[in-house]
Amino acid sequence: MTSTTLASPQSTRRPGWRAWVAFSPLLVWLAAFVVVPTGMLFVYSFFKNAGYSEVERVFTLGNYALAFSPDYLGNFARSTAYAGLTTILCALIGYPVAYHIGRAPAGRRNRLLMLIMIPFMTSFLIRTFAWTTILDHQGVLNTLLRALQIIPVLLNDKFEVLHTPAAVMIVLVYTYLPFMILPVYGSVEKLDESLLEAASDLGAGPARTFVRVVLPLTMPGVGAGVLMVFVPAVAMFAVTHVMSGGTVYLIGDVIEDQFGSGGNLPFGSALGMVLLVGFIATFFLFTRREKTT
Amino acid sequence: MKHLCLLFAFAICLAGCHRDKSSAATAPTLHLFAWSEYVPREVIDGFTKETGIPVDYEVYDTNEKMLAKLAPGSAQYDIIQPSEYMVEHLIKRKMVAPLDLAQIPNLSNLLPEFRNLAYDPGNQYSVPYMSGTVGIIINTDKVKEPVRGYADVFQEKYRKRIIALEDNREMVSWAFATRGIAINDVTPENLAKVKPMLREWVKMVKLFNSDDPKALLIRDEVDLGIVYSGEAAKLMDQDKRFKYVLPAEGAHRFIDNLCIPAGSKNKGAAMQFINYILRPEVSKIISDRFPYTNPNAAARKLLSDGQRANPASYPPDAGNLELFRDIGKANADVSVLMTELRS
Known part of the structure; x- marks a missing residue:
């Protein structure tokens, strides 16, 4: 993400006071809604839970001990697996789409991009609920499969998607796909046509050109897409709850519950801090690897 | 469904804000924070029509979640709907305001077995809504x-x-x-x-x-x-x-109650609302839509034989x-x- 945007020569100039003024709303916003809340989470994560959303202001490491106990390590692993699979599927589905859009003529390109963006104009929750009507066992999908005789004949009359882990995966991929397509599109669009011609002139076939030229050159876009999909997907909670009926209970759901029904603010804070450290580590891992390649 | 309900609540809230503007001169909005699938729309509209007080209705699905949002510094509500053990807890933590029973004469409509209960002797802080x-x-x-x-x-x-x-x-x-x-x-x-x-x-x-x-x-x-x-x-x-x-x-x-949070800035309207809910004809509408056990003796008389015979609402x-x-x-x-x- 960084290597593509910050590499221009202007960025080495020191910003003047005007730049700081222009920048200040963002700084205030970051301080008020990121730095201060994170600081509060950090402090709360060392308090003792007194039940019903109350805390005892006594120092304890108990919340972290619980966060690293086998049950929650298992949960972190499962959440990472869901997010990892989401990222892989988004990359596999999103890359060809982004490539196609990026190589399309300029006019059509914008129209195709619009198609990707339009769903963003409706509420995310409404789109998630729309999926329940599609995947419901009397929903659009099953009605279609039944009409095609696929459910009664091939599936022995047993086919349910809604309220299974599969439903969670489908909607996770659906939700995050644009976050993969857009950055990959960005790097496909910048591809230098002459490099492709050169590859072809030097005798590389389309497959070889793709693997040796196109893929390495679009990797920054894929890297950015992976971060933009993986990081939020690990902590997702609304989709998992709606699509699984509360049985796929990932780390995002656990944290949400600690600030709601669970009423355990310190534990929720500790889990949040663990996730945050995980994200920062992932981010550095990625940006380091991008620099070395 | 939880999120769908929240969504609806949000929509209702928006509608409430809208109304707020048209009747801005009359009365501040009454903020109702209640269980999902529990307060019929027509009951809320009826109150607004009669008093000119707009009501917004936000929902929750566990007592604990309600409490978490009621914590100091969070949103302000004028009416909440805690269950019996939560009333007891809220009283202990001084998070609910004492009621002025003189403003709630319809309390006498409640069956004796739903008044003066151990979790709130003398109904000082709570009035049963449904059981x-x-x-x-x-x-x-x-x-x-x-x-x-x-x-x-x-x-x-x-x-x-x-x-x-x-x-x-x-x-x-x-x-x-x-x-x-x-x-x-x-x-x-x-x-x-x-x-x-x-x-x-x-x-x-x-x-x-x-x-x-x-x-x-x-x-x-x-x-x-x-x-x-x-x-x-x-x-x-x-x-x-x-x-x-x-x-x-x-x-x-369970017995779900109407209470007024200690931080409410609209306690008069809140007590007006509680008294309105206790009217037999209003309480009957609630029973029609959400057939729980109605604690209101006068409202029960208005129910049909079929409603009273439903074994889930009124277990024999x-x-x-x-x-x-x-x-x-x-x-x-x-x-x-x-x-x-x-x-």
């Missing part, structure tokens, strides 16, 4: 064997056919009742005793849902489960396949029912246990 039980709903087309109690529900053969309330304390109480432990005796030792059984139960549940279990039962998503009696009563009215059973091991009888044999008490800090242990089991 009900937590029990077993069965689709008799799908479940042929008799189901009498929790142990009959949580069986291997019903794995992934079960719906359960998404409520930590409720689920723990079912396990307690099954093991013969008093449902209010929440201690670390007792929680440890039921932990292995609860771990199995959690895995058998297909859906955790407190807001709208009837929709999922009616579409055959699940075949049996544990729901609120009002949901069951409505379901049985719509579909004769369903039957409601009070668990033989004992069950939770009250059986082994118990109210929840405030368990204070032990709630933390319940939350930690259930989070671990579901994780």
